[in-house]
Amino acid sequence: MSDVAAKPGEAPAAAPADKAPAKPALPARRRDLAPLLLLPVLALVALPLVGSLSTWATLTLSGLAMGMIIFIIASGLTLVFGLMNVLNFGHGAFISVGAYAAAVLAPALTGLMRADALALNLVALLALIALAMAVTAVIGYAFERAIIMPVYGQHLKQILVTVGGLIVAEQLIVAVFGPVQIPLLLPAAFRGSVIFGDVAIERYRLIAVVVGLAIFIAMLLVLNRTRIGLLIRAGVENGEMVEALGYHIRRLFVGVFMAGSALAGLGGVMWGFYREQLTPGMGMDVMVLVFIVVVIGGLGSVGGCFIGSLLVAVMANYTGFLAPKLALGSNILLMAAILLWRSRGLYPVTQR
Amino acid sequence: MSDGDGAAATPLLTLYGVNTHIGPYHILQGVDLEVPRGSLTMLLGRNGAGKTTTLRTIMGLWHASAGAVRFDGADITAWATPDIAQAGIAYVPENMGIFADLTVRENLLLAARSGPIDETRLRWIFSLFPALEKFWSLAAGVLSGGQKQMLAVARAIVEPRKLFLIDEPTKGLAPAVIANMIAAFRELKKSSGATILVVEQNFLFAKSLGDAVAVMDNGRIVHSGSMAALAEDHDLQHRLLGLSLASHQ
Numbered sequence: 001m002s003d004v005a006a007k008p009g010e011a012p013a014a015a016p017a018d019k020a021p022a023k024p025a026l027p028a029r030r031r032d033l034a035p036l037l038l039l040p041v042l043a044l045v046a047l048p049l050v051g052s053l054s055t056w057a058t059l060t061l062s063g064l065a066m067g068m069i070i071f072i073i074a075s076g077l078t079l080v081f082g083l084m085n086v087l088n089f090g091h092g093a094f095i096s097v098g099a100y101a102a103a104v105l106a107p108a109l110t111g112l113m114r115a116d117a118l119a120l121n122l123v124a125l126l127a128l129i130a131l132a133m134a135v136t137a138v139i140g141y142a143f144e145r146a147i148i149m150p151v152y153g154q155h156l157k158q159i160l161v162t163v164g165g166l167i168v169a170e171q172l173i174v175a176v177f178g179p180v181q182i183p184l185l186l187p188a189a190f191r192g193s194v195i196f197g198d199v200a201i202e203r204y205r206l207i208a209v210v211v212g213l214a215i216f217i218a219m220l221l222v223l224n225r226t227r228i229g230l231l232i233r234a235g236v237e238n239g240e241m242v243e244a245l246g247y248h249i250r251r252l253f254v255g256v257f258m259a260g261s262a263l264a265g266l267g268g269v270m271w272g273f274y275r276e277q278l279t280p281g282m283g284m285d286v287m288v289l290v291f292i293v294v295v296i297g298g299l300g301s302v303g304g305c306f307i308g309s310l311l312v313a314v315m316a317n318y319t320g321f322l323a324p325k326l327a328l329g330s331n332i333l334l335m336a337a338i339l340l341w342r343s344r345g346l347y348p349v350t351q352r
Numbered sequence: 353m354s355d356g357d358g359a360a361a362t363p364l365l366t367l368y369g370v371n372t373h374i375g376p377y378h379i380l381q382g383v384d385l386e387v388p389r390g391s392l393t394m395l396l397g398r399n400g401a402g403k404t405t406t407l408r409t410i411m412g413l414w415h416a417s418a419g420a421v422r423f424d425g426a427d428i429t430a431w432a433t434p435d436i437a438q439a440g441i442a443y444v445p446e447n448m449g450i451f452a453d454l455t456v457r458e459n460l461l462l463a464a465r466s467g468p469i470d471e472t473r474l475r476w477i478f479s480l481f482p483a484l485e486k487f488w489s490l491a492a493g494v495l496s497g498g499q500k501q502m503l504a505v506a507r508a509i510v511e512p513r514k515l516f517l518i519d520e521p522t523k524g525l526a527p528a529v530i531a532n533m534i535a536a537f538r539e540l541k542k543s544s545g546a547t548i549l550v551v552e553q554n555f556l557f558a559k560s561l562g563d564a565v566a567v568m569d570n571g572r573i574v575h576s577g578s579m580a581a582l583a584e585d586h587d588l589q590h591r592l593l594g595l596s597l598a599s600h601q
Contacts, residue, residue: 227461234451234462241449244411245507246437246465349453 035346065205067313068212073267076260082236082300090162092283093169098132098265099272121187133262140261173280236300298345370419381571394558397568403551440514448504452493463507498529
């Protein structure tokens with residue numbers, strides 16, 4: 001028997017297969033916009049509490065910048081969670097490794113970094129980012145093969161070995177660079193502030209917002225416009241069925257894991273420049289917020305992760321100003337409130 | 353059957369003494385099954401007899417602890433699921449496995465492994481299941497149960513495959529939709545000479561569609577033969593399937 005079907009039936013004038021042949025006449029899916037309102041509502045509630053409009057604007061914008069960096073870090077983690085149900089507590093290691101990789105290269109680029117030319121500064125920044133992402137992608141590959149693969153499907157062991165991996169990575173950094181802070185200074189053109197009315201905004205925060213938005217848009221394009229993205233979205237929803245359709249989801253997962261690690265490396269560089277200093281534990285410190293973001297957003301949801309990152313960072317900034325002791329607690333409360341409203345996060349994708 | 357009988361006479365799929373364990377449970381206890389090329393074989397049996405486990409074991413979603421699965425001349429017992437699918441087996445699971453967040457179009461695009469969907473084939477699928485054309489751009493999650501089942505079958509047949517494994521296509525469907533399914537499977541078999549193995553609880557559906565039948569009970573095949581013979585033999589039906597004929601005919 002031939003495995004090639006005869007072309008069955010007569011073909012009426014066929015529409016191209018990738019275009020909609022008919023307009024759907026019935027129930028369009030309702031767009032779920034409620035989570036999009038959370039950030040504006042939070043900002044409006046905070047305005048009278050903060051009092052000063054310029055302070056409020058500064059807090060909000062720096063919150064958005066920090067949120068974008070958290071998003072860059074968390075987006076890879078949420079896909080790893082969603083796609084393979086892997087709890088990777090070692091994700092924080094890539095933040096530190098990325099930042100330290102940049103710090104290693106930075107002295108060699110001092111000339112470019114200090115030059116009074118935006119283009120040269122940009123070249124230096126991009127070189128640091130490229131190195132950090134390449135290093136973390138390669139380490140991510142090794143991490144997946146050596147640490148994640150043996151414990152695939154076993155949550156408790158995943159937590160134990162990935163936390164172990166995080167601790168080992170951190171201690172290796174201490175062994176090589178010492179336990180003290182090391183500086184990571186911004187290129188000349190990105191220092192200082194721009195003034196809008198009586199609101200001063202640090203340039204670097206604007207850059208962080210632009211980079212975060214660019215990553216978000218790029219991820220949406222890849223997820224929604226490419227075949228790889230289609231596979232990732234399907235795999236997050238039902239990995240077994242993707243395999244039954246003939247795709248090796250493990251290979252896809254390794255690719256996503258490497259990309260997620262590289263994004264954490266990028267986030268690490270951005271975070272290092274944000275604080276202009278590095279510590280071996282910087283990855284672990286950010287991971288608390290990153291996990292809150294992943295849970296708030298809904299496992300596997302890039303859109304949810306984006307909104308969650310901005311909410312968490314802006315909330316941390318407002319409470320850091322209003323009641324500094326409550327800064328982290330406020331985010332735990334935010335997570336609890338959102339989970340009471342939507343128990344699987346803002347935009348649940350998986351059934352987990 | 354000897355190997356010397358030639359490809360046409362060799363069953364496309366053969367299970368030899370297949371055992372499958374799921375955790376502590378011994379579900380398949382030596383399944384012997386032959387699916388002849390070009391046949392539409394119905395796999396019948398009571399709830400819990402092991403029908404779904406048989407399909408999942410063929411697909412490699414659960415691995416056999418003993419025995420062998422041979423497909424088109426190859427021993428696929430230990431193969432990974434994607435490799436089994438690539439060998440030419442399409443699978444429609446009992447829960448349909450629809451990607452609810454993906455559109456109808458994306459669900460079909462994903463199933464078309466070798467590239468863009470063939471336009472003629474797409475028109476053919478639309479002629480079988482017009483609802484899919486109507487809801488082409490909608491998220492599959494908003495489809496009704498019957499429409500999801502149509503999409504699941506459409507996804508399996510979007511490209512030619514050698515063998516179709518279909519788990520309870522009539523589950524929870526209205527009679528009109530079942531009639532649609534029957535038409536679709538008949539058309540699939542007639543137009544492409546496909547080999548189809550369908551797990552079914554609905555005896556009337558099985559009777560009107562199948563040419564061969566195998567009946568499972570307690571993790572084994574307890575009867576196999578032609579569907580027409582089983583359809584005639586009411587005593588056998590009653591013994592094998594516990595069918596009350598009055599309620600089915």
